[in-house]
Amino acid sequence: MGGYKEYKIGVIMFLAVFGMAVFMTIGIGGVYLGSVPATQLALEKQVHYGSSAWSIRDPLMKGWNQPKIQKADGTMVSDPVGVGKKIFIREGCWHCHTLLPEQTSDWEYFGAPPLAGDFVGESPTVIGSDRKAPDLMHVGSRMPSMAWHLQHHKDPRSVQAKSIMQSFDFLETSELKALATYMVSLK
Numbered sequence: 563m564g565g566y567k568e569y570k571i572g573v574i575m576f577l578a579v580f581g582m583a584v585f586m587t588i589g590i591g592g593v594y595l596g597s598v599p600a601t602q603l604a605l606e607k608q609v610h611y612g613s614s615a616w617s618i619r620d621p622l623m624k625g626w627n628q629p630k631i632q633k634a635d636g637t638m639v640s641d642p643v644g645v646g647k648k649i650f651i652r653e654g655c656w657h658c659h660t661l662l663p664e665q666t667s668d669w670e671y672f673g674a675p676p677l678a679g680d681f682v683g684e685s686p687t688v689i690g691s692d693r694k695a696p697d698l699m700h701v702g703s704r705m706p707s708m709a710w711h712l713q714h715h716k717d718p719r720s721v722q723a724k725s726i727m728q729s730f731d732f733l734e735t736s737e738l739k740a741l742a743t744y745m746v747s748l749k
């Protein structure tokens with residue numbers, strides 16, 4: 563027969579285990595991520611965007627690929643790549659596409675998988691979790707043409723007859739251009 567005391571012990575134990583799990587995931591995980599050494603790519607980002615790009619505590623859309631970036635002299639300028647990434651997130655492109663080639667035979671086609679540290683400073687990452695469509699991490703190397711991306715986003719079946727990708731012709735021309743700029747930047 564469980565009494566009030568047992569009930570309280572149960573709640574306390576639940577909270578303790580839950581608290582420990584949160585601490586281990588966020589606390590220890592954060593310390594570990596902070597100690598991951600910077601890759602060449604991450605160092606280049608740091609030179610380009612300054613030290614603010616080098617933090618896992620950045621709020622949404624900070625660091626590499628944010629819609630507005632702060633130059634070394636403090637002025638804020640619009641970054642077309644970041645604007646495109648924001649549209650990529652808003653339109654749910656990541657429901658079908660990943661930006662993370664898996665280390666299986668498919669990376670021979672999609673390109674090399676990322677190294678630890680490649681995503682540091684990028685928030686949010688759009689690595690995705692479900693691949694219904696080609697991985698896009700290196701799509702700019704396979705498909706370097708802005709015109710191709712514009713045409714494909716407006717009417718996928720005009721360039722890939724059996725594509726299941728929906729048309730994005732409802733987007734503004736400037737948004738389509740930003741998306742294409744983001745795609746071409748993914749090398």
Ligand code: HEC
Pocket residue numbers: 649650653654655656657658659694695696697698701704705711718722724725726727728730741745
């Ligand atoms: C319903 C799933 C789906 C969604 C959502 C989707 N795509 Fe696609 N996408 C595909 C499929 C399937 C292909 C392969 C056929 C083709 O090329 O159209 C593809 C191909 C592509 C390619 C060419 C890749 C290559 O290697 O040839 C690009 C670039 C692309 N999509 C960008 C986008 C962008 C940007 C968005 C969001 C605005 C988006 N996709 C949303 C399914 C999707």
